[in-house]
Amino acid sequence: MSTPPDSKTAPTAAGEPKQHLGMIFGALIMAMLLASLNQTVLATALPTMVGELNGVEHMAWVITAYILASTVMMPVYGKLGDMFGRKVLLVGAIAVFVAGSVLGALAQDMNLLIAARAVQGLGGGGLIILSQAIIADVVPARERGKYMGVMGGVFAVSSVAGPLLGGWLTEGPGWRWAFWMNVPLGLLAIAAAAFLIRLPKPSAEGRGRIDYLGMALLAATTAAIVLFATWGGNTYAWTDPVILSLMAGAVIGAALFVWVESRAAEPVMPLLLFKNRNFNLTTVAGLAVGVMMFGALAYMPTYLQMVTGFGPTEAGLLMIPMMGCMLATSVLMGRRISATGRYKQIMLVGTLIIGLGLGGLSTIHADTPVVLVCIYLGVMGIGLGATMQNLTLVAQNSFPLRFVGTATASSNYFRQVGATLGSAVVGSLFASRLTSELASTLPADAASSGASGGSLTPALVTSLPEPLHTLIIEAYNHALIPLYLWIAPLAIVAFVLLCFVEEKELATKLER
Numbered sequence: 001m002s003t004p005p006d007s008k009t010a011p012t013a014a015g016e017p018k019q020h021l022g023m024i025f026g027a028l029i030m031a032m033l034l035a036s037l038n039q040t041v042l043a044t045a046l047p048t049m050v051g052e053l054n055g056v057e058h059m060a061w062v063i064t065a066y067i068l069a070s071t072v073m074m075p076v077y078g079k080l081g082d083m084f085g086r087k088v089l090l091v092g093a094i095a096v097f098v099a100g101s102v103l104g105a106l107a108q109d110m111n112l113l114i115a116a117r118a119v120q121g122l123g124g125g126g127l128i129i130l131s132q133a134i135i136a137d138v139v140p141a142r143e144r145g146k147y148m149g150v151m152g153g154v155f156a157v158s159s160v161a162g163p164l165l166g167g168w169l170t171e172g173p174g175w176r177w178a179f180w181m182n183v184p185l186g187l188l189a190i191a192a193a194a195f196l197i198r199l200p201k202p203s204a205e206g207r208g209r210i211d212y213l214g215m216a217l218l219a220a221t222t223a224a225i226v227l228f229a230t231w232g233g234n235t236y237a238w239t240d241p242v243i244l245s246l247m248a249g250a251v252i253g254a255a256l257f258v259w260v261e262s263r264a265a266e267p268v269m270p271l272l273l274f275k276n277r278n279f280n281l282t283t284v285a286g287l288a289v290g291v292m293m294f295g296a297l298a299y300m301p302t303y304l305q306m307v308t309g310f311g312p313t314e315a316g317l318l319m320i321p322m323m324g325c326m327l328a329t330s331v332l333m334g335r336r337i338s339a340t341g342r343y344k345q346i347m348l349v350g351t352l353i354i355g356l357g358l359g360g361l362s363t364i365h366a367d368t369p370v371v372l373v374c375i376y377l378g379v380m381g382i383g384l385g386a387t388m389q390n391l392t393l394v395a396q397n398s399f400p401l402r403f404v405g406t407a408t409a410s411s412n413y414f415r416q417v418g419a420t421l422g423s424a425v426v427g428s429l430f431a432s433r434l435t436s437e438l439a440s441t442l443p444a445d446a447a448s449s450g451a452s453g454g455s456l457t458p459a460l461v462t463s464l465p466e467p468l469h470t471l472i473i474e475a476y477n478h479a480l481i482p483l484y485l486w487i488a489p490l491a492i493v494a495f496v497l498l499c500f501v502e503e504k505e506l507a508t509k510l511e512r
């Protein structure tokens with residue numbers, strides 16, 4: 001039975017001066033924009049990048065490497081922030097991210113590019129987590145809804161601005177500038193974090209020995225899960241000893257991790273989190289949302305370029321309906337939650353709308369009107385805007401401030417595991433299905449036209465003679481689009497889970 005929250009307007013952020021709060025929020029938006037842009041800016045540049053570096057078979061890893069590294073680091077940043085403070089960690093995370101960007105700009109082959117993306121992820125994992133946790137340090141949960149709504153809006157803007165910017169850079173100065181642009185932005189974010197953010201000192205109560213063993217086991221287990229999802233059925237058969245070993249390693253690693261965390265003085269992911277019903281329900285629902293979001297959207301700009309013939313810039317522009325709907329919904333629902341204290345029904349409706357969007361995307365074809373594709377993307381944007389940031393808000397509201405970083409990081413960790421699995425599984429299935437489609441449909445002499453192997457680019461596909469061009473775009477459509485229908489039932493799973501969330505009153509003051 002839900003507990004009706006107080007309908008009265010919540011007080012402002014616990015005495016924080018509005019000017020100071022505004023400066024903190026501005027600095028955090030800068031850090032989140034840097035991280036969220038990086039998750040999407042390569043979407044339209046990806047086909048050209050892997051074509052130039054001759055590595056289409058490794059395309060999924062350009063996305064997966066970043067998500068994997070950032071996912072592993074999320075609980076680490078969350079716990080260390082609770083123990084020692086978040087400001088210095090945030091500055092360090094931005095610096096690591098910028099270093100990875102420089103490596104990516106200089107990469108000359110796919111291995112170096114994937115390594116650079118992993119370094120970026122080591123820093124990027126802290127940008128979002130620490131930003132969300134810092135807001136929880138200075139704004140009560142009841143008022144936090146509108147701030148979290150704006151933060152959700154940052155992801156919405158990046159979901160379109162990233163592909164659009166990536167397309168413009170690819171067609172202009174070159175895709176390497178998608179990495180170089182992070183250097184001035186990163187230096188500006190470091191300056192903003194260093195000079196604008198002032199936070200209360202963390203309590204000495206939680207300071208203890210760092211859980212190095214737990215962190216190592218978490219990293220190893222997460223890597224085994226992602227490699228299992230990425231290689232299974234593609235690089236290796238599902239029954240191959242490598243895949244079976246990874247599966248066994250993930251299970252053993254998870255069991256050892258639970259055992260270590262139950263005995264650690266300051267566990268990186270305290271087991272007490274999982275005694276909270278709302279945390280468990282929103283965490284699993286967040287994992288499902290992560291699978292749907294990244295599984296569906298990671299390859300949509302690539303599909304639009306290959307199948308419709310649009311350039312990278314046009315493909316980025318076609319994502320605007322999703323961005324606009326997600327931005328508007330995120331901000332409006334955040335303000336509504338701050339005004340009313342009610343959030344459960346908003347999340348429930350949001351999950352169903354995500355499923356409707358995926359169902360629509362699963363029906364598109366090479367000759368589907370572009371306006372219809374935009375409508376389906378807009379529907380997904382509405383669902384994501386009503387759901388994502390509210391899952392984090394519920395997790396934060398379930399624990400006292402001493403655990404807010406750990407709770408935020410753990411919730412986002414499982415959502416990112418879903419994102420990793422979504423992009424890895426969809427990418428793996430897409431690549432294997434595309435290879436099979438091309439092998440079965442292309443004529444034997446297609447290689448002489450450049451229409452085979454790992455060097456297909458949108459420009460090359462457009463330049464091919466009509467019979468080959470049609471065969472390739474049909475192969476792309478048959479390889480990717482059915483996968484959207486396969487993951488749509490996860491919306492029902494998330495809906496059912498959120499039905500059991502207890503709608504607790506959002507805190508109106510900060511209890512330190």
